[in-house]
C-alpha cells in the first residue's frame with residue numbers, strides 16, 4: 001500500500017453503497033477516516049460540489065472528490081498498489097462485472113422490500129439507524145424524530161422501483177432462490193472466484209450487507225435459510241481474508257479461468273430476475289434516443305437534479321408485470337461489461353459467449369444502447385454514438 005495519508009470516507013452504517021466501498025477500503029488496506037453524512041463539511045463543502053445528496057463520497061488527501069462506489073474502487077485501482085479486484089482471465093472478468101451490476105442494481109428490489117415492508121421487526125431499528133446519522137448521540141426519541149424526513153424520502157422510492165404488494169411474492173421467490181444458490185457456492189468457496197474477493201463480491205455485498213444482513217427481518221431470514229451466505233457477509237466485512245474454513249485455498253482467484261459450477265445457478269438468476277429489466281432498459285433508451293436525435297455529447301441524461309429517471313417502463317419478471325423507472329445508471333454498468341468483452345481476443349470472446357449462452361445471458365453482450373453513457377461531473381452524460 002503506497003497511500004499514507006488517510007482518505008476521508010463519507011458514508012453511513014445503514015447505506016447499501018457505503019458498505020460496498022467500506023469493505024473494499026478495509027480489505028485493500030487503504031487507510032480511511034469515516035465521517036457520517038451529517039458532518040458539517042458534507043453539507044457545506046461536499047454536497048454543493050457533487051450537486052446532490054448522495055453517499056458514499058471519498059475525499060482524497062489532495063482534496064479531490066470521488067463519488068460512486070465503482071469509481072471509488074477504480075480510483076484506488078489506478079492510484080495505489082492495492083491488489084486488483086478485477087480478475088484478468090476472460091470468463092472471470094466478464095462474470096465479475098455482470099455480478100457487480102447484479103449486486104448494485106439488480107438486487108435493489110429485495111433490499112428495499114426487506115427493509116421497508118417488515119415494519120414489525122424493522123421499523124424502530126431503521127428509525128434509530130437513520131436518526132443516528134443526523135444526531136449520533138441523541139436520545140432514542142430525538143433519533144426517531146429526525147429520522148422521519150430521510151425515511152420518507154427513501155420509502156418514496158418503493159413505487160418507482162416496482163416494490164409493490166402485487167410483486168412481493170416474485171421478489172421474495174427470486175431472493176430465496178438466490179440465497180439457496182449462493183449458500184451452495186459459499187459452502188465450497190470463500191469468495192465468488194475462489195480465494196480472494198473480486199468486484200463481484202463487492203457488488204453483491206452491497207445489498208446483502210447493509211439491508212439484507214443488517215436489518216432485523218432479513219437478517220434472521222439469511223441466518224436461518226442461508227448460513228454460508230451470512231458467513232460470507234461476515235467475511236466480506238473483515239479486513240483480512242477471514243477464511244479459516246478453507247485452510248488450503250490460496251489468496252488467489254481459481255486457476256485456468258475456472259468458473260465454479262456452483263456459480264452457474266447464480267448467473268441464471270441474473271437472467272431471471274434482472275434480465276427483463278436490462279433488456280427493457282436498452283429498448284427504452286434506444287427509443288428515447290430515436291426521439292431525441294440531436295442530443296449533444298456531454299449532455300446530462302437527466303438534467304433536473306430533482307428527477308431520477310427519463311421515464312418508466314413495464315417489465316415482466318416470473319410472469320408478473322412490474323412498472324419501474326428506467327434506471328439509466330444500470331446501462332452504464334452494462335456498458336462496462338460490453339466494453340470489457342470488446343477488449344477480449346476473438347477466441348476469448350468465444351469462451352465467454354459459451355458460458356453466457358449456457359446461462360441464458362448472451363444478450364448482455366448483444367443488447368446495446370445506441371449512444372455511449374459516460375460519467376462526468378458525478379453524473380451520467382450522453383457520449384458518442386455506438387456502432
Ligand SMILES: N[C@@H](CCC(=O)N[C@@H](CS)C(=O)NCC(=O)O)C(=O)O
Pocket residue numbers: 015016017018053054055056067068069070329
Ligand atoms: N451508484 C451509486 C449509488 C449511490 C446511492 O444511491 N447511495 C444512496 C445511499 S446507499 C444515497 O445516497 N441515496 C440518497 C438518495 O438517492 O437520495 C454508488 O455506487 O455510489
